[in-house]
Amino acid sequence: MLEEEQVALFLASRLIARGNKGTLALTIMIIAMVFVNLIFLPSIIAGVVVLFNQQTIDYSYANLVIEPKEGALLIAKPGTLVEKINRIPGVAASTPRYAAGATIVYKGKSTTPLVIAVDPDREPEVMKVHTGIISGDYLSGSDTGQILIGTTLAGDREQKVERTPTLGGVDVGKTVEVTFRNGVTKEFRVKGILKTGTSLIDNNAYISRRDLAGVLGVEDPANQILVRTQETGNENAMRLLLMQYGVQEQIWTWQDKSADFLKSIVGSFDIINLISTVVSLVIAVVVIFIVIFISIVYRRKQIGILQAIGIDRRIIIKSYIFQAIFICACGTVAGCTLLLAVLQYLAVNPLVFPGGPVAPLLEAGLVIRSIASLFIVALIAGFVPSWLTTREEILAAIRG
Amino acid sequence: MIRAEGLSRIYGRGSVEVRALDGVDVEIRKGEFVGVMGASGSGKSTLLHLLGLLDRPTAGTLVIAGTDVTALSERERTLFRLNRLGYVFQDYALVPELTAEENIYLPSKVRGMTAKECTLACRDILALVGLKERYNFLPGEMSGGEQQRVAIARALVNNPALLLADEPCANLDSRNSVLILDLIRKLNRELAQTVVMVSHEDWHRKYFDRVIYLQDGKIVADPGGNGPGSTG
Ligand SMILES: Nc1ncnc2c1ncn2[C@@H]1O[C@H](COP(=O)(O)OP(=O)(O)OP(=O)(O)O)[C@@H](O)[C@H]1O
Ligand SMILES: [Mg+2]
Numbered sequence: 167m168l169e170e171e172q173v174a175l176f177l178a179s180r181l182i183a184r185g186n187k188g189t190l191a192l193t194i195m196i197i198a199m200v201f202v203n204l205i206f207l208p209s210i211i212a213g214v215v216v217l218f219n220q221q222t223i224d225y226s227y228a229n230l231v232i233e234p235k236e237g238a239l240l241i242a243k244p245g246t247l248v249e250k251i252n253r254i255p256g257v258a259a260s261t262p263r264y265a266a267g268a269t270i271v272y273k274g275k276s277t278t279p280l281v282i283a284v285d286p287d288r289e290p291e292v293m294k295v296h297t298g299i300i301s302g303d304y305l306s307g308s309d310t311g312q313i314l315i316g317t318t319l320a321g322d323r324e325q326k327v328e329r330t331p332t333l334g335g336v337d338v339g340k341t342v343e344v345t346f347r348n349g350v351t352k353e354f355r356v357k358g359i360l361k362t363g364t365s366l367i368d369n370n371a372y373i374s375r376r377d378l379a380g381v382l383g384v385e386d387p388a389n390q391i392l393v394r395t396q397e398t399g400n401e402n403a404m405r406l407l408l409m410q411y412g413v414q415e416q417i418w419t420w421q422d423k424s425a426d427f428l429k430s431i432v433g434s435f436d437i438i439n440l441i442s443t444v445v446s447l448v449i450a451v452v453v454i455f456i457v458i459f460i461s462i463v464y465r466r467k468q469i470g471i472l473q474a475i476g477i478d479r480r481i482i483i484k485s486y487i488f489q490a491i492f493i494c495a496c497g498t499v500a501g502c503t504l505l506l507a508v509l510q511y512l513a514v515n516p517l518v519f520p521g522g523p524v525a526p527l528l529e530a531g532l533v534i535r536s537i538a539s540l541f542i543v544a545l546i547a548g549f550v551p552s553w554l555t556t557r558e559e560i561l562a563a564i565r566g
Numbered sequence: 567m568i569r570a571e572g573l574s575r576i577y578g579r580g581s582v583e584v585r586a587l588d589g590v591d592v593e594i595r596k597g598e599f600v601g602v603m604g605a606s607g608s609g610k611s612t613l614l615h616l617l618g619l620l621d622r623p624t625a626g627t628l629v630i631a632g633t634d635v636t637a638l639s640e641r642e643r644t645l646f647r648l649n650r651l652g653y654v655f656q657d658y659a660l661v662p663e664l665t666a667e668e669n670i671y672l673p674s675k676v677r678g679m680t681a682k683e684c685t686l687a688c689r690d691i692l693a694l695v696g697l698k699e700r701y702n703f704l705p706g707e708m709s710g711g712e713q714q715r716v717a718i719a720r721a722l723v724n725n726p727a728l729l730l731a732d733e734p735c736a737n738l739d740s741r742n743s744v745l746i747l748d749l750i751r752k753l754n755r756e757l758a759q760t761v762v763m764v765s766h767e768d769w770h771r772k773y774f775d776r777v778i779y780l781q782d783g784k785i786v787a788d789p790g791g792n793g794p795g796s797t798g
Contacts, residue, residue, distance in 0.1 A: 172675075173676050176668075176675070181661075183663075184664075471655070471659040474620055474653055476647035476649070476651070476673055477648070478641070478676070479644070481676065559621075564620075
């Protein structure tokens with residue numbers, strides 16, 4: 167049995183080593199391209215999804231969101247709860263917030279964004295909103311009457327057509343009037359302008375919780391506590407842990423909270439990804455099959471002669487399978503090299519999406535599946551045409 | 567060695583059928599050097615294809631070296647070609663990516679010799695056809711005559727019971743043709759190699775022990791044979 171493989175390998179190695187180098191190089195290049203095509207777009211999409219998720223965590227919800235008990239509007243004793251949560255193993259930090267709509271008026275322009283009251287000292291340990299300041303400064307613990315405005319909300323004096331209602335170009339140092347749900351109106355000085363790249367955040371305004379306490383007449387008002395865990399990915403386990411430690415408020419993971427709109431985006435990406443993978447795979451199958459098929463058909467006469475001098479068709483078929491596998495292996499190696507080169511290039515010149523640069527995410531599973539599918543294709547592409555050719559009449563094959 | 571009875575090969579069906587070979591009875595003895603001659607289209611190649619197990623007869627029986635080859639399966643036919651037959655084509659039909667030695671090595675290795683035995687056998691047989699120095703040459707680096715000698719060496723490497731050659735000199739000039747014919751006759755004389763060779767060159771006749779003449783798929787003369795048209 168092994169004898170057969172030896173002869174097949176001998177034949178395959180000579181046919182490749184002494185065959186047309188140009189055709190071989192071209193074939194390997196095509197397979198390399200097909201390989202890159204199979205992996206590149208899914209990696210980019212995976213990178214975008216990771217970016218989106220990271221943004222959701224960094225700017226909107228942290229890892230876990232604690233909300234008032236069912237039926238309540240406020241979290242009772244948020245200060246104590248935050249201290250308690252911070253002591254739970256696996257928690258990095260947590261911070262209370264009060265988020266509600268309010269009407270902001272500037273120079274006669276009025277809009278009703280989400281105004282989020284934060285603890286300026288705790289907030290940066292949990293969230294990255296403070297990194298988005300593009301002019302002015304972030305809030306500080308001692309501030310009163312100061313507000314941060316998202317860049318989209320702030321608007322632009324030059325802009326004639328507004329896609330969303332804005333304040334028409336408010337700057338740092340200007341004063342805006344904020345009317346809260348309870349009807350209280352208070353003047354705030356714009357301390358900074360925020361730009362995170364996440365449209366949701368860039369439409370918000372941020373004030374300190376101390377100011378809000380005065381406005382609401384409630385001490386320590388909070389309707390959210392955002393919790394940053396030490397690791398991302400174990401939110402469900404951490405949620406259970408918090409419950410075990412006696413947190414009775416509602417606990418959500420960032421995935422729960424982002425369900426509605428980001429999940430649908432990620433879901434769409436998954437569909438795009440699936441379609442792109444299937445299409446790439448079909449292209450890969452067809453291209454590799456055609457390339458190897460043609461090379462075998464081209465050697466039809468030679469295959470006929472080998473059979474005529476008594477070489478068993480199984481040896482011939484195996485030798486073509488070996489050749490196909492070899493070509494495929496070279497193509498995969500070349501494809502990996504090409505892919506690494508592209509990734510290297512993208513590391514230097516990143517693709518910038520709203521919200522930041524996207525690093526393509528190479529998933530080992532995808533790479534392995536791609537390589538495996540290419541090899542299966544090579545196996546079939548080596549087998550089918552040589553099987554067909556060795557099945558036909560020897561004389562017909564010899565005549566060419 | 568070979569006994570064929572009523573050997574026929576009919577191409578096509580119904581009104582357009584071509585009787586390429588039409589009820590040929592022939593017997594070839596061990597050690598004979600038989601020429602097959604006749605006009606173009608008379609069925610010479612068809613006969614050789616049937617003897618070489620490259621094609622199956624439409625009718626008739628064929629026994630080669632004691633084996634009823636018409637009863638063999640496809641796989642057995644392949645093995646029979648490998649072990650018992652040597653076939654030399656008009657256009658050499660070497661594998662262009664293999665050197666002279668590797669072309670010969672292939673069938674001997676498939677037959678099951680060790681690599682060392684194969685290499686020794688290849689060198690011996692290359693020396694026999696006078697190409698000892700050319701063992702490492704690719705077909706593209708050799709003349710037509712040299713390539714044909716490699717092809718003959720490849721056909722001989724497994725010590726076939728029967729060597730078949732279909733116009734092996736057709737692509738060669740007369741000097742090289744003589745070389746090939748001398749070689750085949752030497753093999754026939756010195757190794758008692760049974761040979762059936764197709765030719766349409768009259769001057770080749772002097773090399774043959776016996777000539778079978780074909781016309782329209784039938785044997786019209788076979789001096790030295792036992793069948794119709796024979797004189798011996
Ligand atoms: N595959 C085929 N299909 C139909 N007819 C064929 C086929 N092969 C051969 N023939 C016919 O069979 C007849 C004998 O052909 P064959 O090749 O045996 O002749 P030949 O004696 O070898 O001729 P040449 O000297 O030209 O080589 C011819 O009439 C040819 O047209
Ligand atoms: Mg012919």
